[in-house]
Amino acid sequence: MVGELLQSRLTRRELLRATVLTAGAVALAPTLAACGVLPGFGGSEKLTIWTDATFAPESDDYQTEEIEKWAKGKGVEVEITRETGDNVQQKLQAAVESKQLPDISQVADVRFTLFYPAGIYLDVSDLYAEFAKQWNGFYKPGERIVTRNGKQYALPYSIDTSLILYRKDILDEGGYKESPKTWDELFEVAQKLQKPPNLYGIGFQFNKAGTDSENTFFCMMLSYGASLVKEDSKTPNVKTPEMLAFLNALKKSWDMGVYPPGVTGWDNASNNTALQDEKVIFIHNPASPLVWFRNNKPDMLPKIGVSAAPGGPKGQFNQAYVRDGFAILNTGNQKKIDLAKDLMRRLYSNEVYRKWIQLAFPAPAVAGMEDHEVWKNPQRKGFLDAAKTGILQGHPGESTPAYSELVSRTPLINAATRMVVDKWSPEQAQDELAKVVEDVMSKYK
Amino acid sequence: MSVRTAVARRARRVRYRELTARQKEWVLGYAMLVPAFFFIIGLIAYPATWAIYLSFTDKVIGQVEHFTGLANLQWLARWPDFGQMILNTVLLAVVGVSIKAFVGMTMALALNEQFVGRTIVRALLFLPWTVPSFVAGLIWRWLYDDQNGLFNWFLLNLGLIDSPISWLGDVRWAMPAVLSVVVWKGFPFFGIAYLAGMQAIPSEQYEAAEVDGASALQRFRHITLPGLRHVMLVTVMLSLIWTANTFDIVFIMTRGGPSNATEVFTMLIYDQGIRNGRIGEASTAALMAMPVFASLIVLLTRYLQDRGEETS
Numbered sequence: 001m002v003g004e005l006l007q008s009r010l011t012r013r014e015l016l017r018a019t020v021l022t023a024g025a026v027a028l029a030p031t032l033a034a035c036g037v038l039p040g041f042g043g044s045e046k047l048t049i050w051t052d053a054t055f056a057p058e059s060d061d062y063q064t065e066e067i068e069k070w071a072k073g074k075g076v077e078v079e080i081t082r083e084t085g086d087n088v089q090q091k092l093q094a095a096v097e098s099k100q101l102p103d104i105s106q107v108a109d110v111r112f113t114l115f116y117p118a119g120i121y122l123d124v125s126d127l128y129a130e131f132a133k134q135w136n137g138f139y140k141p142g143e144r145i146v147t148r149n150g151k152q153y154a155l156p157y158s159i160d161t162s163l164i165l166y167r168k169d170i171l172d173e174g175g176y177k178e179s180p181k182t183w184d185e186l187f188e189v190a191q192k193l194q195k196p197p198n199l200y201g202i203g204f205q206f207n208k209a210g211t212d213s214e215n216t217f218f219c220m221m222l223s224y225g226a227s228l229v230k231e232d233s234k235t236p237n238v239k240t241p242e243m244l245a246f247l248n249a250l251k252k253s254w255d256m257g258v259y260p261p262g263v264t265g266w267d268n269a270s271n272n273t274a275l276q277d278e279k280v281i282f283i284h285n286p287a288s289p290l291v292w293f294r295n296n297k298p299d300m301l302p303k304i305g306v307s308a309a310p311g312g313p314k315g316q317f318n319q320a321y322v323r324d325g326f327a328i329l330n331t332g333n334q335k336k337i338d339l340a341k342d343l344m345r346r347l348y349s350n351e352v353y354r355k356w357i358q359l360a361f362p363a364p365a366v367a368g369m370e371d372h373e374v375w376k377n378p379q380r381k382g383f384l385d386a387a388k389t390g391i392l393q394g395h396p397g398e399s400t401p402a403y404s405e406l407v408s409r410t411p412l413i414n415a416a417t418r419m420v421v422d423k424w425s426p427e428q429a430q431d432e433l434a435k436v437v438e439d440v441m442s443k444y445k
Numbered sequence: 446m447s448v449r450t451a452v453a454r455r456a457r458r459v460r461y462r463e464l465t466a467r468q469k470e471w472v473l474g475y476a477m478l479v480p481a482f483f484f485i486i487g488l489i490a491y492p493a494t495w496a497i498y499l500s501f502t503d504k505v506i507g508q509v510e511h512f513t514g515l516a517n518l519q520w521l522a523r524w525p526d527f528g529q530m531i532l533n534t535v536l537l538a539v540v541g542v543s544i545k546a547f548v549g550m551t552m553a554l555a556l557n558e559q560f561v562g563r564t565i566v567r568a569l570l571f572l573p574w575t576v577p578s579f580v581a582g583l584i585w586r587w588l589y590d591d592q593n594g595l596f597n598w599f600l601l602n603l604g605l606i607d608s609p610i611s612w613l614g615d616v617r618w619a620m621p622a623v624l625s626v627v628v629w630k631g632f633p634f635f636g637i638a639y640l641a642g643m644q645a646i647p648s649e650q651y652e653a654a655e656v657d658g659a660s661a662l663q664r665f666r667h668i669t670l671p672g673l674r675h676v677m678l679v680t681v682m683l684s685l686i687w688t689a690n691t692f693d694i695v696f697i698m699t700r701g702g703p704s705n706a707t708e709v710f711t712m713l714i715y716d717q718g719i720r721n722g723r724i725g726e727a728s729t730a731a732l733m734a735m736p737v738f739a740s741l742i743v744l745l746t747r748y749l750q751d752r753g754e755e756t757s
Contacts, residue, residue: 117507
């Protein structure tokens with residue numbers, strides 16, 4: 001064939017055509033390889049890892065270093081991108097639709113729940129069982145999130161929660177030895193100890209930009225015996241006396257004047273700033289302000305107390321969530337899947353996992369780290385206790401895509417702002433809340 | 446290559462050779478349009494058609510879509526803040542563009558005069574246009590911050606207020622605060638366009654008017670404004686479309702709050718499309734304003750075509 005070609009005399013037109021075709025093929029090949037049309041073309045076994053940037057950069061850097069060390073040891077090329085959780089979620093959306101998945105993606109519980117129906121996560125029950133054996137099991141909140149039909153599709157790494165962070169020094173001066181145990185008590189203590197306009201009692205955001213308080217109001221709502229949906233995770237449950245009692249209690253706290261006037265415009269950074277600038281006594285937040293105090297105002301750190309969310313007439317609840325977890329994605333490339341599993345073993349190793357927990361602030365997702373010295377610090381111990389007993393988004397039901405969509409509409413913050421900004425009655429706020437829950441749930445029947 | 450194909454190609458080549466010069470020019474013209482055609486099909490027509498199709502489906506990221514007819518529109522109509530959202534979007538677009546046009550005109554009039562330091566002033570006034578929207582949002586969010594914002598610090602130190610104003614948390618202030626940033630970011634576009642328009646007006650017209658005793662206001666009304674009519678129309682229409690689609694500034698400054706005081710429809714598109722992956726619903730919300738924008742674009746295009754014909 002080649003000989004014939006060499007012997008034959010090419011016309012100018014044929015030569016031009018051959019040149020154009022060759023150039024086109026050369027230009028197109030990498031594109032096709034990148035799109036997976038030409039599997040194996042390009043040949044590189046680069047492992048792509050999408051991770052989240054957290055509020056504890058030291059732990060992020062340490063994890064990156066460990067991944068790079070592992071890659072060097074294995075002779076593997078890795079591409080690690082570390083971005084905010086929102087960015088990773090957006091990238092994953094595009095990746096799912098274009099079928100250009102990374103090999104590993106970090107997944108928080110909402111992201112896991114959102115993309116699970118797309119079937120992108122690999123069944124990692126084998127690894128899950130291996131790590132469960134190694135670490136004396138996983139805590140329940142993490143296990144419930146990643147388990148579907150008895151199989152695990154992600155590996156929980158840390159469990160975080162919002163707790164009450166408060167000015168211990170101010171409570172001590174006021175004669176309070178510990179943080180209030182009920183919401184009513186919290187509002188009363190805050191009112192008594194505050195010195196407005198320089199120091200207000202409570203820094204909960206009454207604004208949809210401050211999504212932390214959706215979690216806060218969720219814990220408060222549950223403690224009044226109310227819930228947005230019933231145990232079946234589908235049936236709306238808003239029009240109840242318990243919900244009205246919760247809304248009335250929330251409205252009453254507003255009328256007590258314990259919140260700074262600006263909370264109706266606060267975002268997720270504003271409550272941190274208020275505590276850090278010593279302008280409020282109580283906030284409800286994950287550990288980020290503690291990290292800030294450690295790095296910026298270390299003398300203030302011992303003055304910050306940490307306690308569980310207060311209780312109400314029907315109990316006490318802390319919402320727990322998987323903050324860091326890893327999913328191996330269904331790319332169909334077995335070699336890369338095996339490499340990804342090997343990397344997971346490295347990250348769950350005694351040496352790496354313990355050091356990471358020391359640098360990061362949440363609790364581990366595994367039960368076998370309760371002997372870690374970090375829990376001697378009472379500020380951090382609170383997060384471990386909450387990880388063990390915390391309830392999930394969607395309580396008393398499960399964390400479902402429907403509930404994730406509902407939470408994205410910040411229904412409880414909206415009800416609160418209707419009462420305090422638009423001056424609606426609790427009954428009116430309850431009516432609108434019921435409509436929103438019904439609207440979302442009806443789409444998932 | 447078969448003999449028959451080779452003969453057929455040669456025949457086609459012969460036919461092309463027989464074309465007249467005008468016909469060849471016509472063929473060449475269309476051939477040169479081919480890249481643009483593929484560009485428009487690939488990057489505009491296909492995504493737009495696909496978005497329209499998706500708006501009639503229940504498409505969720507990673508899942509197969511099903512045709513649902515007008516269900517998404519019904520869902521949109523049930524949205525609790527739908528009316529407020531439309532009102533806020535219209536308010537932001539109409540009031541924002543009006544102020545931008547006014548400030549831009551003032552800027553252009555000032556820069557059209559000769560004065561010392563004009564180049565520096567011109568550069569400074571164009572600066573907001575070059576700042577990315579999300580950066581502008583962050584800067585102004587800090588300026589308006591109720592706890593550590595510059596405006597409150599300034600007013601408190603001057604003794605003009607007793608306690609900080611919650612600019613972004615008070616329904617009376619939130620929309621004006623957002624509007625101020627939209628105007629700040631957008632007025633240089635008007636200024637640049639008007640200045641260019643003013644410099645295209647022949648100076649003889651002003652000189653003749655001055656000889657006839659026309660006042661500055663009369664010269665502005667009877668020469669400058671008519672001379673800028675076309676530029677004004679184009680800038681206002683374009684800015685209306687851009688401002689109605691404002692997202693980043695609102696998202697960063699208020700996220701639609703307090704309550705729903707600054708809620709605009711782009712927030713809904715973000716929440717449903719990006720946060721919840723419900724692309725069908727997000728497409729419906731995104732396309733909701735399309736008829737209005739499309740009408741504006743058709744009017745604008747027709748106007749520009751008419752003007753082009755007049756000029757030629």
